[in-house]
Amino acid sequence: MDVLGGLLEILQPTTLLLIMAGTIVGVLVGALPGLSSSMAVALLLPFTIYLEPIPAIAMLAALYCAGTFGGSITAILINAPGAPPAAATAFDGYPLAKRGEAGKALGMAAVSSVAGGIFSLVVLILAAPALATIAYRFGPPEYFALTVFGLSMLASISGKSAVKNLIGGAFGVLLATVGVDLTTGVERFTFGVPQLYEGISFIPVLIGLFAMAELLDQAGQKDSPLERFNMSALKLPGLNDFKRVWKTILRSSGIGTFVGILPAEGSTVAAMMGYNEAKRWSKNKENFGKGEIEGVAGPEAANNAATGGAMVPTLALGIPGSATAAVILGGLQIHGLRPGPYLFENQPNLLYAIFFAMLIANFVFLGFGLIGAKHFSRISLIPRQFLWPTVFCLCVVGAYGVGQSMSDVYIMLVAGLIGYFLNRAGFSPAPIIMGLVLGHLVENSLAQSMILFDQDLGQFLSRPIALFFFALAILSIASSPLSAWLKGRRRADAPAYKDLNE
Amino acid sequence: MKTFSRIAAGAMILATVATTSMAEDYPSQPIEVVTHASAGGGTDTTARTMLIRARRELGVDAFVQIKKGGGGAVAMSYASGKAADGHTLMAITPTHLITMARGRAPIGIDEIKGIARSTDDPIIIVVNKDTGIESLEQLIESSKSSPVKWGGTQAGGIDHIAAMTFANKSGAKVAYVPFDGGGAIITNLMGGNLQAAGLNYGEAVDGIESGDFVPLAIMAQERLAILPDTPTVGELGIDGVNFSTVRGVIVMKDVPADRAALLEEKLIKGMSHGTYQAYLSGIGLDASSVAGSEVWDAQIREMYDNIYTTLGELGLRK
Structure with missing residues (x-):
């Protein structure tokens, strides 16, 4: 009954129109590096005061959903992730576009985003209050174990050598230590520069390592003849592609929903884990990083599932599951609503209305994404001599836009140079980004755990959930030497065949 | 030639009249509120909600200028570098006081003047x-x-x-x-x-x-x-433990007193409107959050002294 009531609240012409508008703004804002959905929601907030609560929050929630998808467009086309959650999409999306399969990558991003989004929303509509309590089970020790599990894929995240991946990851973790330390209040590596006091912001580094580094690389090839892709670049993915990735999409949707529910995690971490697991279970591991379609589906399904997941603690507990969810929480408060158990009991209509708004938003951007894919992918037909100078402007504006400060632009340029030389030396940006994303979490959650445990490391043993993730991490690290050893044994067992074949 | 000099003299007189009337006609340009935190955070939302009615009261446009970094240090150096003509305000929180107490701010506690408090959320x-x-x-x-x-x-x-x-x-x-x-x-x-x-x-x-x-x-x-x-x-029986998540606006102390008084009056009037009050009750506060210069300025100074002492004891102050 509540569910139906919520649906009826949403099916009003103005509300639908607002959801539509929110979705389109979301896709555009998400696609532009430097403009984030949390910023767009914050800027729209004052205007929603004149609306009724349900249409207002429906519009903001739709914008949030669509923004996460939008980031993938620029990640695929010009290697400039429009938002941090799309970083992992660039790992394989850009190589696909470079190979002349932009349409396929964009179409796959749209479909898997929607699948992830719908999956998480259905789970939420069915079980939001019960799921919300998962958040209470996750303290610092559990986060630490989960992050260690995430980092266990570091050595194999890109096809480059394991040692180089580890060096890259360590560099990323090192970057994450810049700024005032959370648990001691001491400044690290700030060199007295106030702009570094709050740490290095994530977006300029992302734009630098991906887009700027690629731009410098492209500039080095300026004398090579113009190459043109044929119109097949606009082709959308076919049924065969979907047959290959449905398992990945399903797995990533589950991961994304779970990670999204945990407050303080969020879409970026969800996308990283979605990518990791897509690679781990894939039959084509060696193609990852070179343009594997599963590498697009994995992170995209996960990051959109996480947006739904993030709304669970936000609405059910009043605890924001992500930065944008925090702003939406502020929006509810402006309308005099208090998210939390109270809201769940007294205004279930409102909650279901929000979920349905997000569901409708998913369908709107599916249409927008699929129609758009054909047109957006034309960008990959632009000769690079014309495309990349434009991308440079976008990089500068994007880096500046984050905090309206020139220091972010300098960080972006430096990151670009570093990325360029690292690429040439055979390093991939993927482990650096992963180290940067997970570095904060791994360090802070360990420091917090140690205070909670009175500096006694042994107390980790008393936390079953943490032990479970530690075990997964050990399995993850051990699995590749183990499978190599098993292969070796099988070969040793069957020398006769080998001889015959030769 | 004569005609020209007459015109020139006339124009000069006109120009003088124009500038004098400009000076009295305050505010004459958009009001800028400098914040230190990202769009969508508590400080940002409070400032934006406050400005919805304040624009109407002041009769000019008003906007939020985000200058992130350095625990408010970047915002403080930006705001203190602007002309002290009352068109630049800064939204401050305890973070700014801590940055000042740690000796990392370009300005000290004696260089600012509290105008109005917008939220007061005791711990x-x-x-x-x-x-x-x-x-x-x-x-x-x-x-x-x-x-x-x-x-x-x-x-x-x-x-x-x-x-x-x-x-x-x-x-x-x-x-x-x-x-x-x-x-x-x-x-x-x-x-x-x-x-x-x-x-x-x-x-x-x-x-x-x-x-x-x-x-x-x-x-x-x-x-x-x-x-x-x-x-x-x-x-x-435990004295002197008064801490609160306060937010409010300040100006540099060189801003003329009559302009500061006008700002105080208009901002408080704007915040007494239903739009801002509904926001306050949404975040669990009430009308007592809003206070004028006298209360707010004294509160900033008391909290600063407490912060200064405790930071010294924690070894986090230079």
């Missing part, structure tokens, strides 16, 4: 009900055998300073656990990893109403109207 000491603790004395007593795990935001931030000031003045033993944000503190207090935390009313209300959190005392001069049975820390 409430709450414990998880499973601890069985029902009074502040019990908390202090039990902490002596094993330090109380007390959650808050970043080390060196206002929550940390409040917790440690309380510990110093009461003799309680506090193991302070810093978290990234308010949400994590509440989930960990709920989940039993933490025993106590200093929370704002808006953060604690759900837990208090469900009975999971027990409010022990309020770090303010007076009790809260919404929690009439919870004593202040001062009532329990």
Whole structure:
């Protein structure tokens, strides 16, 4: 009954129109590096005061959903992730576009985003209050174990050598230590520069390592003849592609929903884990990083599932599951609503209305994404001599836009140079980004755990959930030497065949 | 030639008239409110909601200018570099006071003047009900055998300073656990990893109403109207532990007094409107949050002194 009531609240012409508008703004804002959905929601907030609560929050929630998808467009086309959650999409999306399969990558991003989004929303509509309590089970020790599990894929995240991946990851973790330390209040590596006091912001580094580094690389090839892709670049993915990735999409949707529910995690971490697991279970591991379609589906399904997941603690507990969810929480408060158990009991209509708004938003951007894919992918037909100078402007504006400060632009340029030389030396940006994303979490959650445990490391043993993730991490690290050893044994067992074949 | 000089003289007179009337006609250009935090955070939302009506009261446009970095240091150097003509305001929080006290700000506490307070959210000491603790004395007593795990935001931030000031003045033993944000503190207090935390009313209300959190005392001069049975820390015989998540606007002290007075009057009038009041009640506050220059300026200075002392004791001040 509540569910139906919520649906009826949403099916009003103005509300639908607002959801539509929110979705389109979301896709555009998400696609532009430097403009984030949390910023767009914050800027729209004052205007929603004149609306009724349900249409207002429906519009903001739709914008949030669509923004996460939008980031993938620029990640695929010009290697400039429009938002941090799309970083992992660039790992394989850009190589696909470079190979002349932009349409396929964009179409796959749209479909898997929607699948992830719908999956998480259905789970939420069915079980939001019960799921919300998962958040209470996750303290610092559990986060630490989960992050260690995430980092266990570091050595194999890109096809480059394991040692180089580890060096890259360590560099990323090192970057994450810049700024005032959370648990001691001491400044690290700030060199007295106030702009570094709050740490290095994530977006300029992302734009630098991906887009700027690629731009410098492209500039080095300026004398090579113009190459043109044929119109097949606009082709959308076919049924065969979907047959290959449905398992990945399903797995990533589950991961994304779970990670999204945990407050303080969020879409970026969800996308990283979605990518990791897509690679781990894939039959084509060696193609990852070179343009594997599963590498697009994995992170995209996960990051959109996480947006739904993030709304669970936000609405059910009043605890924001992500930065944008925090702003939406502020929006509810402006309308005099208090998210939390109270809201769940007294205004279930409102909650279901929000979920349905997000569901409708998913369908709107599916249409927008699929129609758009054909047109957006034309960008990959632009000769690079014309495309990349434009991308440079976008990089500068994007880096500046984050905090309206020139220091972010300098960080972006430096990151670009570093990325360029690292690429040439055979390093991939993927482990650096992963180290940067997970570095904060791994360090802070360990420091917090140690205070909670009175500096006694042994107390980790008393936390079953943490032990479970530690075990997964050990399995993850051990699995590749183990499978190599098993292969070796099988070969040793069957020398006769080998001889015959030769 | 004669005609030209006449015209020129006329134009000069006109120009003079124009500038004098401009000076009296304050505000004559858009008002800029400098903030230090990202779009969508509490400070940003408060400033934007305040400006909705303030624009109408002031008769000019007003906008939020975000200058992130350095715990407010970047915002402070930007705002102090603008002309002191009353067109630049700065939204400040305890973060700015801490940055000043740590000697990292381009300006000192004596160079600013409080105009109006927009939110005043005192810190409430709450414990998880499973601890069985029902009074502040019990908390202090039990902490002596094993330090109380007390959650808050970043080390060196206002929550940390409040917790440690309380510990110093009461003799309680506090193991302070810093978290990234308010949400994590509440989930960990709920989940039993933490025993106590200093929370704002808006953060604690759900837990208090469900009975999971027990409010022990309020770090303010007076009790809260919404929690009439919870004593202040001062009532329990521990003086000088007044900490609050306050936000308000200031100008540089060189701004002419008549302009500062006009700003104060218009901003307070704007904040008494229903739009801002609805926002306040949404975050668990009431009309008493809004206060004028006299109260706000004194509060900034008292809090600054407390911060300065405790940072020194924590070894976090140069």
